Amino acid sequence: MREQRDSDISLHHAGQVKTLGFIVNPIAGMGGRVGLKGTDGAEVLQEAKRRGAQPVSSDRALLALKRLAASTTPFRLMTGSGDLGEDVARAAGLDPMVVYTSTPGSSRPDDTRNAALVMAYASVDLLLFAGGDGTARDVLEVVGDRVPILGIPAGVKMYSAVFGTNAQNAGSLAARFVAAEPSVRFREAEVMDIDEAATRSDQVSARLYGYARSPHERHLTQNAKAGSVANENMALDAVSRQVVRQMKPGCLYLVGPGTTTRRVMTELGLPSTLLGVDVVMDGALVGSDLNEHQLIRLMEGHETRIIVGVLGGHGSLFGRGNQQISAEVIRRVGREHIIVITSMDKLISLDAGCLRVDTGDADVDAMLNGHIRVHTGPDRSVFFRVRS
Incomplete structure (x- = not known):
């Protein structure tokens, strides 16, 4: 009506x-x-x-x-x-x-x-x-x-x-x-x-x-943040354990904000910053709640990976609540070294049918466009479309 x-x-x-x-x-x-x-x-x-x-x-x-x-x-x-x-x-x-x-x-x-x-x-x-x-x-x-x-x-x-x-x-x-x-x-x-x-x-x-x-208008506006349910939590716990098992020695991991990525820190037995970016290497905490410049300094001379979740109903990958992982950080890490974790239920519920990036840099947004592997459970992943 x-x-x-x-x-x-x-x-x-x-x-x-x-x-x-x-x-x-x-x-x-x-x-x-x-x-x-x-x-x-x-x-x-x-x-x-x-x-x-x-x-x-x-x-x-x-x-x-x-x-x-x-x-x-x-x-x-x-x-x-x-x-x-x-x-x-x-x-x-x-x-x-x-x-x-x-x-x-x-x-x-x-x-x-x-x-x-x-x-x-x-x-x-x-x-x-x-x-x-x-x-x-x-x-x-x-x-x-x-x-x-x-x-x-x-x-x-x-x-x-x-x-x-x-x-x-x-x-x-x-x-x-x-x-x-x-x-x-x-x-x-x-x-x-x-x-x-x-x-x-x-x-x-x-x-x-x-x-x-x-x-x-669909695809032009974002939805409100979505909640999580029990079965999602079980799958996310399992995929977080697998991500930890597969961490490469001597590699720096930038762990983005959110409850999804916090599970990775929990599996490592490390404290985490819920709405900040933490950095780990070889199972140890290298830095907590770091800003863009601190991340870039730590990355010098180190192979680096980014671990991020998906922000609720927005379907946002970068540019909402994780601006510390800036366009420059993403450019230096490279698209192939981004690890995305979320539940299959969350992907299905996305109104736009894709993940969104809005880094403020048109070239980086264009680099991220296309399909990216999203880990949804142990030994389970899908390729999901990313759009700027």
Whole structure:
């Protein structure tokens, strides 16, 4: 019933020039490669900068807006001043209407919420934002179900279902929405977030904050994080034991975040960082909760493997919650040295029917595309398609 009502609304707006809101969270994603699991809070942002973190959200937002700017259907764009969206919009060749100006010294969450509120009162047809789960929460808090929202993935935590599978696909979906293409439908999309402070203490505290009305098209949008069941756990325990038995002497293993890969560390009898990257060699722990630069330093002169799981309903392999394993790390390791572990049930449940990569580097994403071996049980594996 809801889908029919949403379809009627889409048809009602067909033929009219749509107005889009556009917000960039400039600090989103800065904590990823430096191993901070997020960038919520002033102290965390300062620590990210101290570790050499660089802004990433504007680059991601630009990829999306270039796709949107290529649309042959006219549209209006409202945005915030400067790095809140205006700079990116102009770089994409657009002429936006600046409807919110940030105050020097104001907090970024307040900027996001205030800009979103202005756009909601202006009755934009879609609010496009670049950030992570924290940004999605801020937007949802003020717009509720009054305005459809769509996220350009640019953060560290992106468990919510309001995001495109990558920046370009978010832009493509926005362009299809502008053109009122019938393939675009609306859904009630989960807005999730995890407690960053808890994750830094190696605990996962996930919470559903609400549902946003969001455009959806299969292959262009991600699903919410999926849960696990008992029979999956048994298979994953067994395949983890096999991975440990087959570890090569003198080889460095980068063990990615998550409960799946934690099983490998448990089989080794080693402590692990649930949402960080640990490194082992010859059965010993070489480093815990390492960032991109620390990983690259350890890799010098060593043959290296990467062990990763699949992030829930997203089907994400790289680019969601494991940004420490950056494009440069993946390039140096090589595609043939990536060990993927997940359950067959999880693969079957993936709506997109493929694994996703979004490393921020087009060449590395292209290198990862194709079919990759996925270990689903002892002496059991499948070749599963990877798409950027």
